[in-house]
Amino acid sequence: MLRDMISLRLVLLVALGLTLVSCGNPVDPKAEVTTLHRGLSIDPESVDPHKSRSVQAAEVLRDIGEGLLSYSASGELVGGVAKEWTVAEDGLTYTFLLRDDARWSNGDPVTAEDFAFSFRRLVDPDTAAFYAEMLGSIVNVRTIIAGEKAPQDLGVVAVDERTLVITLDQPTPYLLSLLTSPSTFPVHPDSIAQHGDAFTRPGNLLSNGAYKLDAWEPGSVLVLSRNEYYWNNDETAIDAVNHHVLTQEMTELNRYRAGEIHITGSVPPDSIQQIRAERPAELHIAPYLGVYYYGFNLTKPPFKDNPQLRAALSMAVDRDVLVEQITGRGEAPAYSWVPPGVNNYEPRRLAYADMSQDERNAHARRLIKEAGYGPDNPLQIELRYNTSDTQQRMALAIQSMWKDALGIETTIINEEFQVLLANTQAREITQVFRSSWIGDYNDAHTFLSIMESDNPANQPAYASEEFDSLMQRAAQQVDLDRRRLWLEEAERVLLADHPGIPLYFYVSKHLVSPDVVGWGDNVLDYHYSQHLSLVPAGATP
Amino acid sequence: MVHAAPGGPFDAERTLPPEIEANIARAYHLDEPLPAQFVRYLSGVLKGDLGPSYRYRDHTVSDLIANAFPLSLKLGGMAMLLALFIGIAAGSFAALRRNSAIDRLTMVVSMTGISVPVFVIAPLMVLLFAVKLRWLPAGWSGNEGVARFVLPVISLALPQIAYIAKLTRASMIDVLSSNFVRTARGQGLGAYAVIRYHALKPAMLPILSYMGPAIAAILTGSVVVEEVFGIPGLGQFFVRGALNRDYTLVLGIVIFYATLIVLLNLVVDILYGVIDPRIRQR
Numbered sequence: 017m018l019r020d021m022i023s024l025r026l027v028l029l030v031a032l033g034l035t036l037v038s039c040g041n042p043v044d045p046k047a048e049v050t051t052l053h054r055g056l057s058i059d060p061e062s063v064d065p066h067k068s069r070s071v072q073a074a075e076v077l078r079d080i081g082e083g084l085l086s087y088s089a090s091g092e093l094v095g096g097v098a099k100e101w102t103v104a105e106d107g108l109t110y111t112f113l114l115r116d117d118a119r120w121s122n123g124d125p126v127t128a129e130d131f132a133f134s135f136r137r138l139v140d141p142d143t144a145a146f147y148a149e150m151l152g153s154i155v156n157v158r159t160i161i162a163g164e165k166a167p168q169d170l171g172v173v174a175v176d177e178r179t180l181v182i183t184l185d186q187p188t189p190y191l192l193s194l195l196t197s198p199s200t201f202p203v204h205p206d207s208i209a210q211h212g213d214a215f216t217r218p219g220n221l222l223s224n225g226a227y228k229l230d231a232w233e234p235g236s237v238l239v240l241s242r243n244e245y246y247w248n249n250d251e252t253a254i255d256a257v258n259h260h261v262l263t264q265e266m267t268e269l270n271r272y273r274a275g276e277i278h279i280t281g282s283v284p285p286d287s288i289q290q291i292r293a294e295r296p297a298e299l300h301i302a303p304y305l306g307v308y309y310y311g312f313n314l315t316k317p318p319f320k321d322n323p324q325l326r327a328a329l330s331m332a333v334d335r336d337v338l339v340e341q342i343t344g345r346g347e348a349p350a351y352s353w354v355p356p357g358v359n360n361y362e363p364r365r366l367a368y369a370d371m372s373q374d375e376r377n378a379h380a381r382r383l384i385k386e387a388g389y390g391p392d393n394p395l396q397i398e399l400r401y402n403t404s405d406t407q408q409r410m411a412l413a414i415q416s417m418w419k420d421a422l423g424i425e426t427t428i429i430n431e432e433f434q435v436l437l438a439n440t441q442a443r444e445i446t447q448v449f450r451s452s453w454i455g456d457y458n459d460a461h462t463f464l465s466i467m468e469s470d471n472p473a474n475q476p477a478y479a480s481e482e483f484d485s486l487m488q489r490a491a492q493q494v495d496l497d498r499r500r501l502w503l504e505e506a507e508r509v510l511l512a513d514h515p516g517i518p519l520y521f522y523v524s525k526h527l528v529s530p531d532v533v534g535w536g537d538n539v540l541d542y543h544y545s546q547h548l549s550l551v552p553a554g555a556t557p
Numbered sequence: 558m559v560h561a562a563p564g565g566p567f568d569a570e571r572t573l574p575p576e577i578e579a580n581i582a583r584a585y586h587l588d589e590p591l592p593a594q595f596v597r598y599l600s601g602v603l604k605g606d607l608g609p610s611y612r613y614r615d616h617t618v619s620d621l622i623a624n625a626f627p628l629s630l631k632l633g634g635m636a637m638l639l640a641l642f643i644g645i646a647a648g649s650f651a652a653l654r655r656n657s658a659i660d661r662l663t664m665v666v667s668m669t670g671i672s673v674p675v676f677v678i679a680p681l682m683v684l685l686f687a688v689k690l691r692w693l694p695a696g697w698s699g700n701e702g703v704a705r706f707v708l709p710v711i712s713l714a715l716p717q718i719a720y721i722a723k724l725t726r727a728s729m730i731d732v733l734s735s736n737f738v739r740t741a742r743g744q745g746l747g748a749y750a751v752i753r754y755h756a757l758k759p760a761m762l763p764i765l766s767y768m769g770p771a772i773a774a775i776l777t778g779s780v781v782v783e784e785v786f787g788i789p790g791l792g793q794f795f796v797r798g799a800l801n802r803d804y805t806l807v808l809g810i811v812i813f814y815a816t817l818i819v820l821l822n823l824v825v826d827i828l829y830g831v832i833d834p835r836i837r838q839r
Contacts, residue, residue, distance in 0.1 A: 053699060062614035141576075144584035148577050162576045216615045234613055234621055235789030235797075237698035260698045262787050263797070266680060267696060271787075273688040274695035434802050472574050 050550050051256040052532070055268045055281040059234055059261050064216045065201040066138045069146035071454070072281070076238055076259050077198035079545045080223040084112050084131065084180070084195045089547035091538040093192060097126055097202070097224065098180075107187030107494040112180045119245035120204055121228040128174035134202040136167040147199040150456070153188040187494045190459035193359075197457065201225075226252045226546035236261055240545075253549035272527050278550070279532060279543070283525040285406055288345050291527070298527050301346040302537030303357050305455030306522030307463065308350070310399070310414070311476040313446045314515060318395065325387040325395075326514035329448075330366070331380035332421040333414055334373045339520050342409045350518035353507055354463045357539040360500055361460040364507040366518075377421040384422050396425045400440075401450040402433040410519075411450070440475050451475055451516070458540060460503045461490070467510055478515035585611065598808075607809035612801045618809035621794055626813070629790035632782070633775045635710045640717035640771070645764065647718070648725025649752055655730060663722060670719030675778050679712040679785040697788045709786045713778050717771050724763050732760045 060073030065081055068074070086096035095101075098112040118126040139148050139160045148161050155171025171183035184191070194200060203215070204222040211220045218229045218239075226248065227240035240257040242249065260277060262268040265284035271277045283291065283299065291299050312319040312326055319326055335349030348356065352363035368376050389395040399415065401407040411428040418424040426448075431439065440449045453473075455462040465471055468487055469479035483506055490502035524541035534548045573581070582588045586597060601608055607618035651663040686708060687695035693707050694700040732738060733756055741755045742748075780792035791810060798806035 059613065061612055064615065067614045141580040142584070144577075144581040146573060146577065146581070148580070149574050158576075161574070161580070163580075213615075232615075233698070233789055234616060234624065235793055236787065258699050260696070260787070261789075262696070263793075264784055264787070267683075267785055267787050270680070270683045270688055271696040274683075274691060276695055276699065432800070434800070 049255045050253070050552075051258060052254045052279070052545055052548060052550060053258045053260060053277045054279045054545070055262045055272070055277050056238075056259045057261075057265075057268075057281045058263060060238070062216060063221060063229060063232070063238075065198045065203060066134070066143050066145040066147075068198065074198045075281075075543075076240075077201060077225075078542060079225060079227045079240055079257055079259075080221075080229055080243075081198060081201035081225040082118075083197065083200045083202075084114075085192055086196050087538075087540070087542055087544070089534060089544070090536060091540070091542075093196070096196065097131075098195075101192075105494075107189070108184045110182040110184070110191065112182070114178045114180065115247055116178070117247040118224060119247065120222045120224050121243045121245055122222050123245050124204070124206075124222070125177075126202060126224050127177050128180040129177070130202045130205060131180050132170075132172050132174040133205045135172040135200070136170050137203065137208075138199060139170060140167045145199070147197075150194060150197065150199050153184045153186050153191070155183045155185055186491050188491075189494075189496055189499060190457050190461055193457040193459065226544070227257055234261075248546070252546045254545055257545045269527070272529075275529075278529040279535075280527040283345070283527060285343065285345060295527075298530060300526045300528050300535065300537055301523050302541070303348065303355065303539055304522040304524040304541050305355055305358065305458065305462075305539050306452060307353060307355055307518055308347075308450075308452045308520050308522060309353075309516045309518045311440070311449050311451045311516035312514070313440075313443050313449070314476045314478055315443045316447070318397065319447065322387060323513055324383045325389070326517075328380040328383035328387065328422060329418060329424075330514050330517040331368050331376040331383070333417055333517060333519065335519060336373075337417075338410060338413060342406065342413055343520060345525055346523050347520040348523075350520050353467070353510055353518055354460045355455070355521040355539075358455070358460050358463075359458045360496060362504065363460075364504055364511055366511050380422055384424075389424075391423070394423060394425060396427070397447050398445075399426050399428045399448040399450075400431055400436055400446055401428065402436045403430045407450060443477060449475070452522075454522070455540075460500075460507070464503060464506055464510065467515060476515040478510075478513065480509060480513055483509045483513070585609065598805075602812060607812065608805040610798075610803055610806045612798070612803040612806065618805050621806065622791065622809060622813050625789055625791040625794050628788060629779055629783070629792060632706070632709055632713060632788065632790060633772075633779055635706060636713035636717065636775055636778075637771065639710060639714040640721055641764075643714075644718045644721025645725050645761075648722040649729050649757070649760075651722065651726045652729035652733060653748060653752070660726075664726070667719035667722045670715050671723075675712050675716065675781045676785065678715055679708070679782060682708050682712060683785075697786050709782050709788060712785070713775060713782045716778065717774065720767065720771070721764060724767055725760065728760045728763045729756060732756045735759075 056072045056075065058070060058072050060068055060076050061070060062068040062073060063076060063080070065077055068077065082096045084096055084098040084101070086094055088094045095115075097114055097118045099115045101110060101112045103110050112128075114126065114128055120126060135151065135154070137143050138145050138151070139157050141161060141163050149157070151157055156165050156169045157171075159165040160167055160170060173181050173183075175181055182191075188194075202224060207215045207220060207222050211217070214220055218231045221229050223229065223243065224246070226243055226246045228243045229238065230241050231237075231239040238259040238261075240259070242252060242255050246252065260271070262271065262277075262281070265282050266287075268277065268280050268282065269284055269287055272280050288299075314320055335351070339347045339349050351366045351369035354361060354363040356363060368379060371379070384390070384395070399411055401411045408428075408430060411430075415426040415428050418426050436449065439446050440451065453463060453466055464487060466473040467476075467478045467483065468474065469484055486502055486506035486509060490499050490506065493499035493502060524537070528535045531551045532548055533551060535543065579588065586594060589597070598608060605619065607622070610616050610618050610621060613621060647663050647667070651660040654660050683695050686693045694705045697705055697709075729752075733751075738751055738756055741751050746755075776792070779790060780796055782788070783790040783793040784796070794806060795810045797803070798810065
């Protein structure tokens with residue numbers, strides 16, 4: 017009886033399956049259309065510019081939307097929807113003049129009021145935007161987020177249809193580069209009024225970038241096609257862009273090898289040697305604005321009030337070994353918090369950056385002894401990292417470096433990523449933890465501000481009055497060269513205090529098909545599809 | 558129970574300012590006490606609304622399941638059919654030629670099929686058929702038609718083919734040596750006819766009882782296959798949902814599967830009554 021039931025159930029399942037198979041999608045080959053296929057390592061959480069936060073969402077949004085400013089193909093900051101802009105002498109008032117020919121994908125003009133509406137929506141508590149604080153220096157942003165003032169009080173005003181004025185509380189020299197960020201892209205007010213939350217659905221979504229969203233199959237692909245109304249449509253070569261969601265790096269690599277993908281979102285670490293040998297010209301590795309570090313929990317012993325111990329642990333890590341043997345994708349060893357290549361900035365370096373590793377180890381041993389640890393009082397610590405092959409090898413290597421150089425017993429503990437984050441933020445059981453920071457804009461401020469005592473992203477709970485006041489001085493400085501000096505001084509203080517151990521700087525990694533023309537490596541790793549083109553009649557799909 | 562896993566759906570290295578966290582929590586009613594959240598969720602479920610996904614802010618859980626399930630079903634159904642067809646054929650064949658070279662070969666192949674996991678087989682097949690030979694597509698999205706089903710279905714079916722072949726062989730050997738088959742052969746029937754009309758049916762009983770575990774195995778196997786080929790099926794969303802702490806998505810899929818199984822059982826029971834009048838009278 018039971019057997020029969022099971023078999024019947026099977027028959028039902030199969031019958032249903034066959035019915036579904038028989039109504040597959042019709043094939044529609046458009047031979048004339050050039051389509052670019054790009055890999056994306058995760059689904060965007062949203063195509064609403066105000067509700068998204070991942071790098072991957074931003075990549076898609078940069079294709080379908082456009083802010084006041086943008087980047088050119090060669091990485092220069094250029095006008096986007098804004099044609100020109102002026103900054104008042106005190107650095108607190110920015111006036112933007114919008115292009116006459118900026119249009120939404122339904123032909124409506126993109127107005128200054130659209131931007132004012134969108135900025136208000138970004139900071140409105142009801143929107144619940146992840147990046148609401150991104151424009152924190154605009155007048156009233158923080159009080160609006162906290163619900164103390166209405167979004168209407170925001171310091172962004174549409175003076176007329178083409179003129180937008182932004183007023184700030186304090187000078188923010190990186191404001192212009194912030195305005196290239198998808199969080200500051202406009203949304204179409206009428207379509208939100210009409211569709212509510214469903215305004216981001218393909219078909220409903222109106223966008224003002226070079227492309228528009230035709231379809232989104234979660235977990236699979238986002239299909240974009242040319243926005244005929246885009247002001248620079250004549251210069252846009254590629255007709256359609258498919259962003260393929262490929263969570264497995266190996267899957268992505270295989271699809272690239274099979275000619276199904278033009279540009280990969282990443283490259284698997286284990287395959288890098290093979291790729292270097294097979295197709296060196298297609299492998300693009302470039303410095304990227306990101307730092308990988310081990311943080312210390314500064315609220316609990318042994319690291320609380322113990323800068324010597326922290327410095328010793330940092331010194332004993334041979335970063336060259338890490339980048340050569342473990343990451344192996346061309347990463348640069350980190351001796352500063354701010355990566356090289358940041359606009360108008362020269363990163364400070366750790367005092368022992370130029371020593372040999374033996375000298376560093378000798379120095380570290382002295383510090384450990386001064387901190388009161390030795391054969392009679394051996395130090396035992398815990399190191400937490402998120403479960404992944406590379407993270408584990410990194411932790412093992414550092415565990416043995418600390419053991420060999422300093423005699424420290426390290427217990428390494430792997431935790432699922434969300435668990436690690438929760439533990440790091442609770443600051444109860446963590447001692448040393450793996451972390452990283454990716455720059456939001458091309459300015460040293462994005463790397464240094466996370467260590468300000470009131471910044472929620474300050475995972476070690478570093479609190480230095482000296483550092484905070486230097487950052488504050490930099491924030492009030494309009495003169496770019498003086499500001500830079502304050503920031504550099506702040507980094508020097510930060511490095512000496514060792515709230516964490518900067519280990520290496522990230523690189524961006526892509527495979528780019530020889531059929532793609534116009535690809536340029538840059539520190540922000542921004543690659544707008546509208547700047548690319550495909551060589552005609554290639555072997556690729 | 559889902560909430561017991563540490564970490565929340567909106568945690569990231571970029572820790573959010575407390576005001577923004579509060580705003581997000583409010584938007585998803587996560588600021589309410591758990592019992593209130595539970596009641597809200599249950600009343601939604603009764604209306605067929607499984608709530609918003611925490612990870613996919615543009616999609617509801619019901620949307621995601623509605624998109625993903627047909628795909629998983631197609632994949633699983635095709636794999637099951639393939640497994641049954643090839644498995645039974647290969648098993649019967651091996652049983653007829655017992656201890657011959659072909660029999661041994663079949664069993665070696667099926668042992669390999671059982672012992673080599675899907676996540677090894679699938680990438681190897683991609684490498685061979687998609688990258689080297691370029692006969693078939695390497696992935697899902699952007700490809701059309703039946704071709705993109707071939708590799709995933711084969712990867713999914715392979716271990717089942719192996720099991721079914723082994724089961725069929727063993728039970729067929731059993732049946733072939735039984736008295737009624739000997740009688741049939743004695744009456745002058747050929748080997749094919751004996752199998753087709755006499756031996757196949759009784760030999761299928763173990764296969765039928767294996768169907769339950771097989772469906773379960775295909776369900777779990779589909780998680781791996783969907784990952785490897787980038788197929789947006791239910792398995793992938795389930796795993797990703799658990800990792801991202803997308804509570805509503807995970808709960809929604811569990812509820813969906815549970816409902817599906819209960820419904821299928823009900824349908825089977827009713828059908829059973831339709832087919833067999835004795836059941837109705839009981």
